[in-house]
Amino acid sequence: MEDNFSELALNAKKASKQIAVLSSEVKNLALLNIAKNIEANKAKIFEANKADSDSAKVLVEKGEITQSTFNRLKLDENKMRDMIQGVNDIARLEDPVGKVLLKRELDEGLVLTKISCPIGVLGIIFEARPDVISQVSALAIKSSNAVILKGGKESVNTNKAIMAVIKEALDNTENFPKNVLNQVFTRDDVAEMLKQDKYIDLIIPRGGNKLVKFIKENTKIPVLGHADGICHIYIDEFADIEKAKKIVIDAKTQYPSACNSVETVLVSSKIDDSEFRSALESAGIEIILTPESWHKEYGENKLSYKRVDSIEEAIEHINNFSSGHTESIVTENYEHAKLFMNSVDSAGVYHNVSTRFADGFRYGFGAEVGISTNKTHARGPVGLEGLTIYKYTIEGNGQIVKDYAEGLKSFHHKDIK
């Protein structure tokens, strides 16, 4: 088991070097082939998914998994169409690899270039939703990374079927290297994955709070993602109350289990909030005035509610209790909006809009691999750019440092547009 995993990870590393130099044309052709092959094999995938959902139905009846888990693993024509569309969309995006980020002549005939390149091998761990496989595979291919995927055990038949269809498409794509996409299945595999810091460069967990926390605490490999989504909305003394109602109701009820839905509303004590509260309650929101914790993520139509005496108190509360995901201020006062947006230390800081806008598609990134609350590498919705890093190249003609150290030559550092 352990040896097998190391071998798989080593082969993924080797594959990552091959896909790193693959042309955009071959990568895009591979993506189009994947989309076509999913279309052609829909029946096979639905069949595998029926096996999973039949078993899952029994587990729901026994109370071992939730109805929401069942809903996420069950595929339908809409999800299938979105899977195919998603892969085709990624084929059309700009190649994130090989972009010149900086070009500078250090001295005559000595040119520095900062150029984007893939990270290497990604470890992706996700729960329930089998449609993640095609999305993540497409993102990895487009960004020239190899990937090791571990999906939820409830959808194992679907996961295998989708991956088989994807791999068949890659086998039929000329010059596409082997071992770029890899799938593992067990909890032991996850434990092994977290140890492979020699071969795996980045772990991206997509799933519940518990899964993400466990992973962050058990690996030396960098982890990109978010455990909690404790988003705040502050209703300022200068708020337009109609906007406040509309925004909070949207941020709570439009999709309560989303990570970017609001969990805590802070309301200036300088305003009469009776009408505002009634509106929330009429919209079916339960207002919790004494929450068990200000860190609470409800995931349903409930929210923690607090009166604050000043914008400074609101900012301090948020910086203490937020998970660093997304926060919004409702105010007509520009200075207050500016202070809030500068001072709140979260991936997204909004003025007069719903927190639910925190999403790669809404930002126009075309696709997202997840939302990060990290303070390094990538923050907020992460698209293809977050799956790349860069290298520096220098092209010269025999230059040596001694000449510069001894003053025979000197740098002139001219940026080249």
Added chain:
Amino acid sequence: MEDNFSELALNAKKASKQIAVLSSEVKNLALLNIAKNIEANKAKIFEANKADSDSAKVLVEKGEITQSTFNRLKLDENKMRDMIQGVNDIARLEDPVGKVLLKRELDEGLVLTKISCPIGVLGIIFEARPDVISQVSALAIKSSNAVILKGGKESVNTNKAIMAVIKEALDNTENFPKNVLNQVFTRDDVAEMLKQDKYIDLIIPRGGNKLVKFIKENTKIPVLGHADGICHIYIDEFADIEKAKKIVIDAKTQYPSACNSVETVLVSSKIDDSEFRSALESAGIEIILTPESWHKEYGENKLSYKRVDSIEEAIEHINNFSSGHTESIVTENYEHAKLFMNSVDSAGVYHNVSTRFADGFRYGFGAEVGISTNKTHARGPVGLEGLTIYKYTIEGNGQIVKDYAEGLKSFHHKDIK
């Protein structure tokens, strides 16, 4: 001890929120004041350094520390001038915070902005060189980060004296927040620092391989830096041998203990290397034909030497044994150069120049906090940009996601220049 450290870290976190919103003017004034105060207190610093170097001299005689450690901790007029100059230089650089990285109208009146911001609290751990304190303090201030510094124990008096002079300058700078700069002194402090993932956002170790490895293995906080510098030069079959001699001799002898000096030379078996080897030996380089390990970092005028049958073999050797720092190819064949630069997975990949160019000052970054071999966040020489991350803001006028989800409104994603 433990409680004290948590309190210090918490205060640093609070200070990080204050310096995050400090104007460029106040930050630059603080830097100029620091430079002036170092100049005004040179005698005090030299006096403290004399105490350290007197003790260190005894340790050198006893064989407990190396002459090179002694040299690094001993200050002289040149180092003092460089310290002052370094701080003034950083004052003149562009503010890395508040830069607009992307501005996009998602829909009419709904504007997304990606804006650079500080990371938060940096933990910097370094050995021997007390002049690092002013440099790192200046970089932290300029990038609006708070910092907790731990220097080498051999220079503790100098470290305290320099920090006192810097803090005095900050106390005399109007509106500069308290607790931005913090210094700790013991091994226990380092152990505590590595645990503070709640308050410290990034650890930057500057020092030997052992120190960096220990830190990477003992913290959940992201670490930016490099443990090893095992740099390679490949002499291709199409190399200009005169260039090859010049480049390898520079990369090995100009400063053999630097992390960017060459450790392994790979030579195409298709060329007669007798003249090349003689030239290296004449330059005082010892050629090791059977190294104990291809991972060896000599730090002196020795190098591992291997014949390879093809450029592919050279690339594979490098990708297996390199530390991912900097590698160079010597060739007059453009296709080979291109293949090498695309396929070698290191922070720096050069063509016909010495590996010794891998340096933030030589790249024109003005200052560097270190060189990273990470595959995420920042790679290669890290300047001020590597000490920042970004946040996304959205400014709107009451927009909610429901309208877009239900098709009443739609995104148009227009970038604003």
